[in-house]
Amino acid sequence: MSESKFETVSSLVDNFHHEDALLDDVLKDNDMSETWQRYHLIGDVLRDDVAQSIDIDLSDAISNAIAEEPTVLAPLKKPSLPSVVKAKVVSMVKPFGQVAIAASAAGLMVFGVQTNVADNDTATPYQVVQTGLAVGGVAQPVSLNFQQNTRADQQQAIVEQQRRFHALLQDHKQQMKFSAVIPSSKDK
Template sequence: MANKEHISALVDGEIQDKVLLEQLGRDPELSDTFGRYHLYGDAMRNELPARLQLDLSDRIAAALEQEPAIVASASPGKSSPQPGQVLRARFGRLAPVLRHAGQFAVAASVSAAVIFGVQQYSQSDPQAPVLNTIPLSGAAAPVSLNYQADTQERMSEQALLEQQRRINALLMDHELQQRLRQN
């Protein structure tokens, strides 16, 4: 019987074994292994087709046939247990503790939501609070959608640039007038 190393060598072209090729034609398991190895090689060489034809129906049908059947038989005198009875039977004394922990978790989340809501909606200032952050450059920068200082800084930068442009124009005019007087 051929092992997987021989099949791999055959796929890679390292060996040429006619007996192994005949075994591949007869044995579907070896044939599947041979096909998978070719698929692995195509994937490594980045030569996969746009659509792969993978037929899994035979494997699924075989797995379903091997699956044991589940038969539910109810005793005529007994009724099926309720979910709460099963929980109490399995966890015993742990069930009340879990119930109280769940109630505590719900109460804590409701309390947190109420506190957050009160803090957000009870502010008298209509603008959102400004948070100060320290970026990598080391200077603190206010962060908010409603923060107006950022636009004021841009306006002051524009005014500063305009002032520098005017000063440069005056200096250029002065220099031009001095050259005209010298001539």
């Protein structure tokens, strides 16, 4: 459709031209009549008169479309022989599988308990942490199972304490001699 026909239809919609010949042309030409309808629809939308001018009834169109659709009838599926046999085998094997899992769990539990008991039997008792004796006296153990040392054990502990003390004293004297022989960096 040419530009001049669009302008003609637009001027008719806007009521600028009232010529009967133009109206006859619009009625005879399908393109011009569709353009006429579109222009009026645009005007109705701009004026917010759409609800009054458009009557949409979709229910009839939908019911007609459903009625025209072909009906597909699918045959019922018959179970094949292998699937029936497979279902029976699964139902027979399932309890055996459950028993096997339970037996495995029980066996692992027994093995774990026996291993734990065997480890506890061969274990040595806990070792007591040995701490040095205090310089000024004899330390007393804080255990309930402690048996009082005999006189010989006490004498041996005193001798050991004196030996350690003399070793520390000797070491201190040597350190003092070495520090006196080596000139310090402050003297230079």
